[in-house]
Amino acid sequence: MPHTHPWLDITRGNAPLILSIPHAGTDIPDDIAPTLADPWLARKDADWHVSALYAFAADLGATIIRTRLSRTVIDVNRPPDGASLYPGQATTDLCPLTSFDGEPLYRPGQEPDAAELARRRALYHTPYHAALVTEIARLREQHPRVVLYDCHSIRSRVPRLFDGDLPHFNIGTNSGASCAPALQAAVERACDVTQFSRVSNGRFKGGYITRHYGQPANGVHGVQMELACRGYLAEPAWPLDATNWPPAFDPTYAAPMVSALTRILTICRDWALEGDRT
Template identity: 30%
Template sequence: MWSNPIPSDAAQPPFEVVAPADQRLPFVFNSPHSGRAYPADFLAASRLDERAIRRSEDTYVDELFLSVVPLGAPLMRAHFPRAWLDVNREPYELDPGMFDGELPPYANVRSMRVAGGLGTIARVVSENVEIYAHPLQVAEALDRIEGVYKPYHAALDTLLQATRQRFGFAVLVDCHSMPSSVRTAPGRVRADFVLGDRYGASCAPEIADAAATVLTELGYTVARNKPYAGGYITEHYGRPAEGLHALQVEINRGLYMNERNFQPTADFIRVAADIVAFARALSELPDGGLWPLGLAAE
C-alpha cells in the first residue's frame, strides 16, 4: 500500500484525533509515526524511491490501535510521515549540515538524535540512508515546525489535560513499531513488545508492570526499556507526580506485516484484537475498577 501525497489544497489534515462519543477511560493513545501521506514536494526533493523512504514509518500502528476508541479512549494519529517531520523530538533538534542557511540560535544541534541523523527534520531513514538530494532551506524546516509540530503537541496536551481533569489522572500510551530483527546482529530477533517508561521516570510502576503482565498473559514476549526507553513524547508528558503518566509501546512489525512489501499479514487481525484486550485489561485493573486515585497527583 502506498498512500497518496497530501493534496496541495490541504484537504487532508496533517493529523487527527479519533475520539469516542464519550470518553470513559483515563487513557490517551497516540500514534505519531504511522503517517503514510507523503507530500509531493517532499518526494521530489528526496533521493529515495517510494519504498525506501518508508523504512522509518510505523506502518499500520494507528490502525492496530484504532479499536481502542469504542472502548472509550481517544486515539491521536499523524497522517504526515516521520521522515518529513518527527514530533517525537524536541521542537528544534536540527542538523546544521542539512540546511542552506543558518539555524536559529535556540536550535539544539548537538543532541545524540541529531548526530544519528534523526532529529526533528530527519536526515536519514533507517540504516543511515540519506533522504535529501540537496540541502533544505532553513525556512522549510521552521515552517514544518510552526505549521504542524506545534499544533500537534498543542492538541495532544489538550487531550491529556482534559483527561486528567475528568478522571483525576491521565495515562498516555505512545504507540510505535520496530523492525523484527537487529540489523547489527544478524539472526537476533527482538521481543514482541518493548515497553518504555524512561526507567521508571515517566509513569507509575504499577502501570508498566500491569502492561507487561497483560501482554505476557496474551502470549507475547516483553522487554522493558531496552532498546527503547521512550522518546521525547514519553519524557515530556510523563510527569507521574502531577498525575500524568506516559508509557511507550513498541510492537514488533514481524507480528503483523511483511516488512519487505509493507503489506499486513493474516496475523494483523489477531494482533489488533489483542491490542483491544490489552487496553481493556489495563482499564479494568485492579479488581474490575479503574486505576486507583492514588496514582493521581496529590
C-alpha cells in the same frame, strides 16, 4: 474535534486513555516531495499499519491522536530543539536525513536547512503537541489520572539500531520515570501471558512524547509500546524493496497481537479508572 489541519486526525473519547500515533503516516506534502531521493525510501520507516492494529481502541473510549504525515517530513516524537534522545547511539533526527539503514532520504543539496526546519516545526510539530496538550487537559478535568499510550512499531531487524531480533513487545517508561510502577507492572504482566516476547526499557525507553508528558505526579502516566513488526505482519526476508515492503495488513495474521493489545489497553484504561474511585 474541529481543527484546521487536514493531516491531523483526532478521535475523542472520554475514558482516561489517550493513544498517540506519531509515525504511522505516509503523506508527503507536494512542496517537499521533489527534494526527496525516493518516495518509497521516504516511507520505508513508517510504523506500518499501526492505525489498523489499534482500530479497536475507540471502542474502549480512548482518545486517538495521529498524524497522516510521514516521519520523514518531521518526527513529532523528537524534541523541538532536535536534541538526541539516545546520546551515543544511532537514531533519527527531528527531520531525518537518513533512513534507519543509513540511506540518504534527500537529493544531494536538498536537505532541509535551519529555515525549513523551523517552518516544518511550526506547521506540523507544534500543532500535534498542541492537540496532545488539549486532550490531556480535557481528560484530566474528568479523571484524577490519565494514561498516555504512545503507539509504535519497527522492523524486527535493523542492524544499525540494535543487534539481532527485537522482542515483540518493547515497553518504554523512561526507565520508570514516566508512569507509576504499578501501571508498568500491570502492562508487563499482560504482555508476559501472551505468546510474544517482552522487554522493558531496553533499546527503546520512550521517545519525546512519553518522556515529556509522562508526569505521574501530575496525573499523566506515559507508556511507549514499540512492537516488532513480525508480531502482526509477515515480514519478508532481505533485501527489502518496493516489491516486498511493506506487507499488506492481514487481520487473520494480526489477530493474536490485536487480542493481546486489546487486553493491554483495557488494563491501562481500567487502571486509570481506579483513580476515579480513590
